[in-house]
Amino acid sequence: MSQRFTPICSVDQILPNTGVAALVEGRHVAVFRIGNDRFHAIDNIDPRSGASVLSRGLVGNLGERVVVASPLYKNHFDLQTGECLEAPEQSVRAHAVQVQDGRVLVALN
Template identity: 90%
Template structure:
């Protein structure tokens, strides 16, 4: 698995996301709390817009999700599953932190 450096840990405020281009793929990288990171595709499948990184992070039961800023669908940050319409799910990607940098590997 090849990891691509995205940014410094400090570049992502807790409970927010940032957008990054990894290869040809638009990726949303989220920081949940102070030390948990997740990455999913950034393209909202319903609209085709690259906006999921701007969504609101929250939880539905035990699942940590982001709500799309356009149609408010919820995407599980661990799996990429769209809770309202599973056929509109996105890919989840591997994330790791090394030496204060956030890295993403496409799945």
């Protein structure tokens, strides 16, 4: 089964080391730009609160992992895997991201 990629925005609409929220096939997704050319997407819903806020979290590193800290409870989510480092049972899904012709596209996993 091939993945269906949904256009989200232009690359320039996501500032480096920040995220944006998008609705992909009815699912709340957070899309992050790391540096100038790396992009990641995870579910945007904070599993602890149920709020759609992960795209507003602070991006950083914990060791070798690139993470976002939830703005509500400060749990850290690995941007490659969606794993919640403090409580793995609260992990979120990670999604595929592509950049084509200056546009960011996401496919749900």
